[in-house]
Amino acid sequence: MHTQNQALLDALNACIAAxxxxxxxxxxEENVKMMARCISLDRDCADVCALTARLTARGSEHAQHLLRECAEVCKACGDECEQHGAHMEHCRECAEACRRCExxxxQGLAA
Structure with missing residues (x-):
């Protein structure tokens, strides 16, 4: 596997876990309702990253299409988590992983 693909797969898998x-x-959290958008974006981001990782790993011609969407979802999730990151370590770590994955x-799109 190409080094670039491996770096992308590593970022995708780290983002899924985060x-x-x-x-x-x-x-x-005490106020779960306040975290609803964060939870929803976390789940969407993990799912999109997982599908992107699978298609990238198998060299699918459709991986390129998903990279664009994956970058968008990672940005949205990172933006949301950043709002909570000052007082929630898990959100800060997630925002960082989303930024790296985005x-x-x-970079995968540019290649």
Missing amino acids: CEHCATACLQ QACR
Whole structure:
């Protein structure tokens, strides 16, 4: 596998893990209702990243289409998590993983 694809897959998998952890942690917060958008974006982001990783790993011709969407979802999730990151470590970590993944997806599109 190409080094670039491996770096992309690493970023996608790290983002999946961070989003899943963040969603689970958000469900444990005192005011879960306030975290609804964060949880929803975490779940969407993890799912889109997972599909993008699978198509990238198999060299699918459709991976390029998903990279654009994946970058968008990662940006939205990162933006949302940043709003909570000052007082929630899991959101701060998720925002960082989303930013790295967004960047990796955009680099994959440029390649």
